[in-house]
Amino acid sequence: xxxxxxxxxxxxxxxxxxxxxxxxxxxxxxxxxxxxxxxxxxxxxxxxxxxxxxxxxxxxxxxxxxxxxxxxxxxxxxxxxxxxxxxxxxxxxxxxxxxxxxxxxxxxxxxxxxxxxxxxxxxxxxxxxxxxxxxxxxxxxxxxxxxxxxxxxxxxxxxxxxxxxxxxxxxxxxxxxxxxxxxxxxxxxxxxxxxxxxxxxxxxxxxxxxxxxxxxxxxxxxxxxxxxxxxxxxxxxxxxxxxxxxxxxxxxxxxxxxxxxxxxxxxxxxxxxxxxxxxxxxxxxxxxxxxxxxxxxxxxxxxxxxxxxxxxxxxxxxxxxxxxxxxxxxxxxxxxxxxxxxxxxxxxxxxxxxxxxxxxxxxxxxxxxxxxxxxxxxxxxxxxxxxxxxxxxxxxxxxxxxxxxxxxxxxxxxxxxxxxxxxxxxxxxxxxxxxxxxxxxxxxxxxxxxxxxxxxxxxxxxxxxxxxxxxxxxxxxxxxxxxxxxxxxxxxxxxxxxxxxxxxxxxxxxxxxxxxxxxxxxxxxxxxxxxxxxxxxxxxxxx
RNA sequence: GCUCCGGUAGCUCAGCUGGAUAGAGCAACGGAUUUCUAAUCCGUAGGUCACAGGUUCGAGUCCUGUCCGGAGUACCA
Numbered sequence: 001x002x003x004x005x006x007x008x009x010x011x012x013x014x015x016x017x018x019x020x021x022x023x024x025x026x027x028x029x030x031x032x033x034x035x036x037x038x039x040x041x042x043x044x045x046x047x048x049x050x051x052x053x054x055x056x057x058x059x060x061x062x063x064x065x066x067x068x069x070x071x072x073x074x075x076x077x078x079x080x081x082x083x084x085x086x087x088x089x090x091x092x093x094x095x096x097x098x099x100x101x102x103x104x105x106x107x108x109x110x111x112x113x114x115x116x117x118x119x120x121x122x123x124x125x126x127x128x129x130x131x132x133x134x135x136x137x138x139x140x141x142x143x144x145x146x147x148x149x150x151x152x153x154x155x156x157x158x159x160x161x162x163x164x165x166x167x168x169x170x171x172x173x174x175x176x177x178x179x180x181x182x183x184x185x186x187x188x189x190x191x192x193x194x195x196x197x198x199x200x201x202x203x204x205x206x207x208x209x210x211x212x213x214x215x216x217x218x219x220x221x222x223x224x225x226x227x228x229x230x231x232x233x234x235x236x237x238x239x240x241x242x243x244x245x246x247x248x249x250x251x252x253x254x255x256x257x258x259x260x261x262x263x264x265x266x267x268x269x270x271x272x273x274x275x276x277x278x279x280x281x282x283x284x285x286x287x288x289x290x291x292x293x294x295x296x297x298x299x300x301x302x303x304x305x306x307x308x309x310x311x312x313x314x315x316x317x318x319x320x321x322x323x324x325x326x327x328x329x330x331x332x333x334x335x336x337x338x339x340x341x342x343x344x345x346x347x348x349x350x351x352x353x354x355x356x357x358x359x360x361x362x363x364x365x366x367x368x369x370x371x372x373x374x375x376x377x378x379x380x381x382x383x384x385x386x387x388x389x390x391x392x393x394x395x396x397x398x399x400x401x402x403x404x405x406x407x408x409x410x411x412x413x414x415x416x417x418x419x420x421x422x423x424x425x426x427x428x429x430x431x432x433x434x435x436x437x438x439x440x441x442x443x444x445x446x447x448x449x450x451x452x453x454x455x456x457x458x459x460x461x462x463x464x465x466x467x468x469x470x471x472x473x474x475x476x477x478x479x480x481x482x483x484x485x486x487x488x489x490x491x492x493x494x495x496x497x498x499x500x501x502x503x504x505x506x507x508x509x510x511x512x513x514x515x516x517x518x519x520x521x522x523x524x525x526x527x528x529x530x531x532x533x534x535x536x537x538x539x540x541x542x543x
Numbered sequence: 544g545c546u547c548c549g550g551u552a553g554c555u556c557a558g559c560u561g562g563a564u565a566g567a568g569c570a571a572c573g574g575a576u577u578u579c580u581a582a583u584c585c586g587u588a589g590g591u592c593a594c595a596g597g598u599u600c601g602a603g604u605c606c607u608g609u610c611c612g613g614a615g616u617a618c619c620a
Binding site: 022491 | 545546547548549554555556557559560561562563564565566567568569575578579580581582583584585599600601612613614615616617618619620
């Protein structure tokens with residue numbers, strides 16, 4: 001419908017020799033204003049120096065509208081052109097939904113293209129926290145949106161296992177291990193205090209009781225990395241997230257990629273030595289100051305491997321790259337991108353999605369989170385308390401650029417007024433109706449239903465809501481903001497519940513109407529299920 | 544100081560590239576169940592869209608400035 005009107009208006013503009021601005025077609029909030037509306041006449045008013053109403057008249061005069069699609073149009077006050085879709089159009093589209101089924105909502109924007117989504121990327125120094133959870137769900141859902149748009153998607157987890165952090169982790173584990181053996185060893189300065197390390201230490205002690213203070217730290221480091229990664233992967237699995245690639249920082253060193261980047265930047269004269277460290281002249285690239293790439297200790301800062309990693313991403317030839325980062329990385333990625341730029345590499349296909357922090361509230365108090373301190377809430381604990389479906393929904397119901405207030409007490413309490421259950425109930429409710437229909441001998445035979453019977457107010461509203469699904473997916477894709485999807489599904493559920501209370505679906509006195517309504521519900525359920533699948537939330541048939 | 548994000552109903556937040564009367568959930572109050580699941584629906588109340596200017600037919604949305612909250616500004620990641 002949207003596309004149809006757009007091309008129609010565009011060609012008419014050309015006919016008249018008017019310069020086509022961005023044609024805007026929107027769904028008016030008020031049903032009196034039609035199903036679709038365009039402001040094109042008002043936009044043109046300035047340039048043509050004519051009254052918008054007159055422009056609209058001239059525009060519409062020679063327009064040939066297919067009565068099968070558009071029933072009528074109106075030109076109203078400031079200069080809107082309102083289009084009213086025909087019932088035929090609605091039922092045709094509904095039939096299409098029922099043919100497409102699990103493919104309804106998909107588009108082909110990314111057909112034949114590859115995409116990579118990097119997300120989570122937490123270093124294996126501790127269990128995933130509630131903070132990581134947001135990024136996890138955000139990235140996974142974005143990846144699903146891309147898949148629905150035809151992209152061949154790689155979900156990737158990049159982790160840093162070569163730096164100072166991991167050394168500290170090894171030392172921390174060693175201290176814990178020795179403590180278990182009765183030694184008074186203290187944790188290193190800035191070490192990891194989390195109790196999970198004690199568990200890891202206990203396991204190590206059980207497996208290898210012979211280690212001592214003389215044992216090389218690397219033994220402890222590797223063991224810690226392996227153990228903690230197992231914990232992380234288990235958490236990811238619990239909320240249905242599976243990465244295709246775990247990209248290891250250490251490999252960048254092994255393959256000489258770190259050195260290559262330094263060499264390339266040096267060729268551009270953007271590297272210099274000062275105070276024993278190696279600096280990147282970011283001040284020449286629009287940043288307020290230069291950054292250190294290699295510390296005086298000889299260890300690179302996170303920036304350097306990040307640049308090398310992104311160079312690899314470019315080399316791997318993805319058509320689209322999405323990086324999902326927390327707000328604490330806001331300062332790092334511009335350096336990475338400008339480094340790619342000066343190395344002459346493609347970079348405008350890289351999209352960075354920054355999400356704001358999750359503020360955790362427990363008993364009315366804000367919980368400060370730090371992986372190194374012991375007082376953090378893990379993603380696992382959250383899943384234990386509220387369930388994976390609720391966790392997933394809550395994390396993406398808000399836009400990424402907004403701070404997310406996660407009230408733990410509320411989330412735990414929530415079992416009844418929860419939007420997740422509201423949504424799932426809509427799905428289950430339809431299943432229930434289908435079961436009952438079957439009992440009464442009514443077949444859900446969508447191909448034989450006379451959809452033209454679906455013309456009541458709330459029915460049409462429900463159909464319209466259903467048909468909006470593909471637009472929502474597209475919007476998520478173009479904006480890379482996935483919160484539109486849960487919001488939409490909530491509205492669809494509302495439309496369904498309203499329809500349900502208003503009309504009786506199973507009515508043996510009106511078998512034709514019943515059949516048509518069952519077909520409609522089939523389409524609604526297909527849509528709900530498709531949407532929930534993208535969100536990674538289960539669609540129960542019974543609650 | 545500078546950079547980025549946010550400030551919309553009591554609370555948590557939507558509001559698509561500027562469009563028609565600013566919405567939802569929760570909380571409050573009042574209703575609906577001889578019925579396909581009431582985990583539902585309907586109604587009432589609740590607003591200076593932080594503030595001040597500007598741009599134009601039209602601003603919650605764009606521009607400038609101010610205030611408030613958060614993040615960053617590290618030889619941490």
